[in-house]
Amino acid sequence: AESPRTEWPMDKKLKPLANTPPSTAEILRENNNSSNMHNFEGPEKVFEVWFVPEKRSEATKMGLRAVKRSKWEYMLSLVKCQIISVVGNESLDAYLLSESSMFVYPRQLVLKTCGTTTLLNAVPEVLKIAKSVGLAVEDVFYNRQNFFFPDKQLHPHRSFSDEVKALDTYFKYGAAYIVGKLNGNHWNFYNAEKKHSVPEVNIEEDVTFEMLMTGLDAKSMRPFYYDPKLSSKQASKASGIDGFFPGAEIDDHVFEPYGYSMNGLVKDGYFTIHVTPQNSCSFASFETNIILQDYTELAIRVLQCFKPSQFILTLMGNRTSMQKLNRVSGTRYSKPGLDVRKLLNQDFHIEDDILLKFEHYDLIFLQLMKNHPENHPKRNNIFGADETSPQRGNIDPNSEASTQLLGSKSTVPGDNRDDRKEGSKKKGQ
Template identity: 40%
Template sequence: MAMPSADSWGSSPTSPIGFEGYEKRLEITFSDAPVFVDPCGCGLRALTREQIDSFLDLARCTIVSQLSNKEFDSYVLSESSLFVYPHKVVLKTCGTTKLLLSIPRILELAAELSLPVLSVKYSRGMFIFPGAQPSPHRSFSEEVSVLNSFFGGLKSGGNAYVIGDAFKPRKKWHVYYATEEPEQPMVTLEMCMTGLDVKKAAVFFKNSAIGGCSSAKEMTKLSGISDIIPEMEICDFEFDPCGYSMNGICGPAASTIHVTPEECFSYASYEAMNFNPSCLVYSDVIRRVLAGFCPSDFSVAVTIFGGHGFAKSWAKGADVASYMCDDFVEQELPGGGLLMYQSFTAVAPGCMSPRSTMEIDGWSSDGTETAEKSDEMCIGWDVQKKGVMKDADA
């Protein structure tokens, strides 16, 4: 994935072997400011572009595109994405970015707005090129040390987990979580894919001779990304000579995709958060994502806050043709949270059966429209407004 700003960060070059697709993801949630300080409830959305740039500069990334609605602001970055809600910031960066170096500035800006920290979550998979990562991302223990220096004093203390089969070291999921009190209901789905099908990956090259596309809009349509959650308004961006990013928004719900299509280190990620799980079919979302990339391996991490009941059963519903689940882990998190992690490996050529592919497109093999296409969707979770819950158990 060639980034336009790659050469401008002389201290943080991309790996000479290839571009690191696996993202580092930081999510910080804040409690309400006193009403006399922020009577309109703007919170972090009151930050200026200059202030946002000030912490992105520290992480070594820049804004390339923006899309907003009444609930939040989304930014496509030179390396992945940023989402700013009134009481939550989610920063996701790939390559050799220094994401954790942005924390002091984010906390400084939040303090100026009288927003106290409620919780923090940091997650990532296994880097393809771990030796190319700069400090403070040279190891998970180094990352945890930095996170604890800022958030270890929260009521739960800092909690770090390395999840996955010890005999499959390339399929590890790293999570750090600390919280002051339980959060409001929220479900986040993070999906990481490697070994992309060559023809599927070619869509994300700006080279028509190999089946590529001339624009981000064309990549979005041809890959089927626009059909994963059709209600999402999409802001997409193509990189030169290859690579792709998009953010999708719908009410308080967000989705994002990032693609590094080069064959020797191909990678794609999908994330959806703040959605109402009762209005989406888990297995349909997974299949639609897979249809655009046909990876040889993928993992899914579903993080649930605010009660496990329906969301837990929802996240167990995947039935993916041509893939074998080779790991499944449930990890409880402080404050009543739950992380469900699964990894899959392809067991047959191609990621989908012909019938499954047709169903993903919204039509069954007999030509009738499938239920999930005709169902009215209600993506946003109405209670998810400010990202905090006071004086109540989640």
């Protein structure tokens, strides 16, 4: 017998948040606007959804991968971006977009977009597409770093509280968190999970590793400026990106006059990188769901590539996956899958060190900064506050970090929560 499910409010709320989607010409004109490029918003909005079959007999084996490209193109037009190229293998399809990336598994969708894209306008269309192939929502995740230029964002992305309201329109049981200093770079996170159990789904391993870097080294950014004499493959090689996962299938693109995006496929996993190289707003993101026993050496390779003055690192996974990660014993700097001492040896110090334990998954949040940022005068040091970010000095200066709950219907479980289940579910289960 099927497990009982709580129905999501899909049918009555499929009206898009946006008006008529813009044409391709309008998208390109907006994206190429010189003022937008000078102060480009590098930090991405990331929307991830896991699905389950509504009725097992209706869901095809291909699931979301059976969806026609034209449907994805229409959905992305609501976001104000377009498809540049697509690569795929037996497990997933990776779409390189004019603003970041999209990854499509049979029952999982990851959409991340930068700039002034309106990602959450795609939610009703995503639900409609999933329903058309017999899938229902299981888990929802949304996250982003604080914006550098929040005043340039469009509704519903002008503030995190507005984003939470938009998400709560479509999903039950939503909980929103702000992780890190409110008067510094921080990470906004939203999760909505369906209240049911699907045993064959819950045993899946699930880990996401992410690095969000600012104040990038100017010399290291040279490969990410457009040069008609050089190919995107040469940019990936010159920067060292092609060595992160040797043998990976890489789909990359250098934008004109500057900017870089890439997707990489390794078996059933992906990694993706997006770079805003201009000094006024330099930013690079690295994300992967490829499961490793230890992410330390990968993190060091990423740091050596971009040489940031500051970065946020997140490692999130279900309890079963996190327990399989290596851990150096006998040191307070040891984390599952990370030897933080080796990161500190790259001339960084810790600004934030936060661990959140949810019912079935853990989140490691680290923020590190160069020990002597004054030695890097060419690096930008920008911080864009939004409505959740008070002016500097309004928070207790003795507080090293803060975690704030916004518009939530639940609370953050503590480390010593007695009733926490040691489940093997994927994140959010």
